[in-house]
Amino acid sequence: MMGIVGVVGRVLLGLFFLLPGLMKAMDPAQGLELMVARDVPFHVPLFWASVVIEVVFGAMLVFGLQAVIAALVLAGLTLAINIGVHNFWAVPEDLMRAELQLFVKNTAVMGGLLVAAAWAYSKR
Template sequence: MFASLQNPLSLLGRLLLAVLFLPAGISKITGFAGTVGYIGSVGLPFPTLGAALAIVVEVGGGLALIFGLGTRWAALVLAAFTLAASIFFHAFWAVPAEAAMVTQLLFIKNIAVIGGLLTLAAWGPGAWSLDGRK
């Protein structure tokens, strides 16, 4: 039963993962100054460069997942990006106790997303992808 669902589920999984990254990247473009300020507020160096890099990773990676092009590499890059973002922006261990629960949930959600991305990197995008047509 699952063999017949492999390609549609792979496509759906890629699209759902892309929903996390593509809109986030687009919002960083439209709110670039705010993104730079937010990155700077956590003490990271070169916040303008960081914002530009985040846009490239999120928009490029999101589109790669949607189309299934360079999917394994895109998934690995997005996984590393998500891990770094989680450590710097969802550091639940460094926030006041009243804010820790939500921050911890966001951190754990990101860890689960990394798991999905690593699975995608391991197994590939499925036949319903540009990679699958090669």
């Protein structure tokens, strides 16, 4: 039973990155605009690097390929996005609540990714 729960959790976490990564690749304007608004340096290459990471490592997590590495890379990406894009402490007050909510949600996703990495490692 717990094996099924772990697999479903891993797949859902992978899809959380894979599907948005594909959508960003098809329509990059909104993501690039957000990065410009947050003064992210080198926003174009960093945007495309994040898309590749989301798609490749999200798919790896979905299919259980090197799941430990995939989960840890995605956790690192999520941390970088939290600091660079959802930096609620540095946005105007009218955006702070929404950015704080995204920051907290992403922090929970990072926790899930760390659990997925630990679970996948224990199955080796």
